[in-house]
Amino acid sequence: MLITFEGLDFCGKSTQVQLLENYFKKQNKKIIVIREPGGTQISEKIRKILLDRNHSEMKDETEVLLFSASRAQLVREVILPALKENYFVISDRFHDSSIAYQSFGRELNFDFVVQLQKFAIGEAIPAITFFIDIPVEEVAKRMSKVKHIELDRIETSRLDFYERVRKGYLYLAENEKRIKLIDGTLSIEEIHMQIISEIEKQLERN
Numbered sequence: 254m255l256i257t258f259e260g261l262d263f264c265g266k267s268t269q270v271q272l273l274e275n276y277f278k279k280q281n282k283k284i285i286v287i288r289e290p291g292g293t294q295i296s297e298k299i300r301k302i303l304l305d306r307n308h309s310e311m312k313d314e315t316e317v318l319l320f321s322a323s324r325a326q327l328v329r330e331v332i333l334p335a336l337k338e339n340y341f342v343i344s345d346r347f348h349d350s351s352i353a354y355q356s357f358g359r360e361l362n363f364d365f366v367v368q369l370q371k372f373a374i375g376e377a378i379p380a381i382t383f384f385i386d387i388p389v390e391e392v393a394k395r396m397s398k399v400k401h402i403e404l405d406r407i408e409t410s411r412l413d414f415y416e417r418v419r420k421g422y423l424y425l426a427e428n429e430k431r432i433k434l435i436d437g438t439l440s441i442e443e444i445h446m447q448i449i450s451e452i453e454k455q456l457e458r459n
């Protein structure tokens with residue numbers, strides 16, 4: 254089963270990925286955790302190009318193609334073989350990130366970005382996607398609290414960008430049954446319990 258996590262930067266998804274990983278490990282489940290962009294040698298190199306703060310000249314078209322290239326490699330090299338072996342694959346971000354960030358955020362053509370994602374992910378369609386939703390003011394608050402960490406190139410762009418990205422996620426959550434919207438302002442433990450309950454429901458359905 255492929256499970257993906259989505260949301261704005263600082264929404265807390267990486268913490269939730271970690272908690273879910275521990276949950277599955279305690280049950281001795283076969284599990285692989287991936288972070289996007291990255292996860293293969295080629296994809297990690299692409300990640301470095303994407304997040305390098307010196308690459309301020311990067312064009313939006315280049316950006317969407319690089320994210321998608323990184324993902325296409327990850328799907329075929331890691332995700333599909335793992336799913337064949339009945340692993341649980343958890344990905345911290347996946348194709349919905351490109352639709353939300355590159356199409357809604359960067360305002361690239363929606364139909365094209367969706368088609369490109371279909372091409373990049375092929376058969377690797379998530380069974381369930383958790384969209385951890387926080388308002389943009391909360392992103393700003395959490396950002397300023399961690400000023401001591403350097404923000405990457407994408408995180409330093411303006412907050413109206415995040416408003417558009419959030420709208421994109423809300424649109425996707427409304428239109429796709431696999432996407433579960435979770436209130437990211439709840440406590441870490443509450444969010445974790447909701448995630449477990451959704452996964453249990455999904456497993457019963459399979």
Ligand code: TYD
Binds near residue numbers: 261320348355407408
């Ligand atoms: P990531 O390192 O996952 O950041 P975070 O831990 O904050 O989620 O992702 C880095 C940035 O890349 C993040 O700002 C979101 C952005 N991104 C896209 O714009 N499109 C994509 O397809 C993906 C996977 C990430």
